[in-house]
Amino acid sequence: MALGWDRTVRGRKPRARHAKDLMPKLLVPLVAGAATLALGAGGFVATPIVLAADATLVVDGQPRTVRVFNDTVGSVLAENGITVGEHDVVAPAPDTKVSKGSEITVRYGRPVTVVVDGVPQVRWTTATTVGEALAVFGVQAEGAQVSVSRNAEIGREGLSIDVTTPRDVTITVDGQTRTVSGFGAVGDLLMAQQIELGAADIVTPGLATTLTDGMAVTVVRVTTQQVTKEVPIPFETTTTEDPTLAKGTTKVTTEGVNGVSTETWTQTLHDGQVASEERVSSVVSKAPVTKVTKVGTKTTASSSSDGSGPATGTATGSSCGVSYYTLHGSKTANGETFDMYAYTAAHKTLKFNTMVKVTNPATGKSVVVRINDRGPYISGRCLDLSYSAFQAVSP
Helix, strand or coil: CCCCECCCCCCCCCCECCHHHHHHHHHHHHHHCCEEEEEECCEEEEEECCCCEEEEEEECCEEEEEEECCCEHHHHHHHCCCCCCCCCEEECCCCCECCCCCEEEEECCEEEEEEECCEEEEEEECCCEHHHHHHHHCCCCCCCEECCCCCCECCCCCEEEEEECCEEEEEEECCEEEEEEECCEHHHHHHHCCCCCCCCCEEECCCCCECCCCCEEEEECEEEEEEEEEEEECCCEEEEEEEEEECCCEEEEECCECEEEEEEEEEEEECCEEEEEEEEEEEEEECCECEEEEEEEECCCCCCCCCCCCECCCCCCCCCEEEEECCCCCECCCCCECCCCCCEEECCCCCCCEEEEEEECCCCEEEEEEEEECCCCCCCEEEEEEHHHHHHHCC
């Protein structure tokens, strides 16, 4: 640099200024300008000073301020002890120059397993919360059951998340059917719907059955009750021989009367309807009266000429078909009250009270009957026996 001279002052000799006199004055503005001076052969040379600047480093959403000195993104990460892998994301790229106010973002990859209705998916993701991860997996979690809070953070070690989506099913209980949404098994659904079950109630399908869309769940209320029933006891019939009565005649000495049994039954009801019942006790509250019928064994000596009395004699044998009838209590052709338990028969022409011996050739059994009625009127039959007479010759 050339030395300068002060302007001429009248009456004084000009004085030269030396470089050392100029130094203090020259350094002030140069230092303020952030440059240093060096003396060279041809004068002064200026070299710029590199100053530190602030940048923002955001790691998994957590920001912090770092000092940078003409660095790249990669060198800033290295200086701050941050190592990234193949599943991690860095922005901007590691070779990007960093300047004042730059923002560097690092998001670490995490292994996340999402199990939706039992079907697993495994991915690496930079999501830091459960909600973000579900969005990355495309899982519609609205209304679903998620095993972890959607706001929960995911550490670098990763996380497993179970997601159960609701199933639309119908429930029929207490006479009403409605459509509801539920999770898990049938038992979980009933609990969620606050449906209480009795110890004997029947649930179809079973409580442990996993819900599926369109499933029909039925609850049958099972109850029991005890009832009493008045049940008739049929009377029995006995027959005794009476030598004072003409052979073939009968006389009821004791009418039969049904008895009554009081029974206690336990009934099982399904939704109020009797499904089954079991008798648990039976008490005879009124005993039946046995019917007693006397059968005459006395043989008559003669027959009346008008055919109204007993007839004796040997009948001509013949073979024909016989049948029996049970019009018990009705009037016979001779005016008697028909007794199906007496040994009587109906014939078209034989006199009333005629005694006829009937033999069944197939069994060899015989019975003597008294004619007191007319008939039969079916081709091929010659006698209509009373019930007891027919049974006497039957196999």
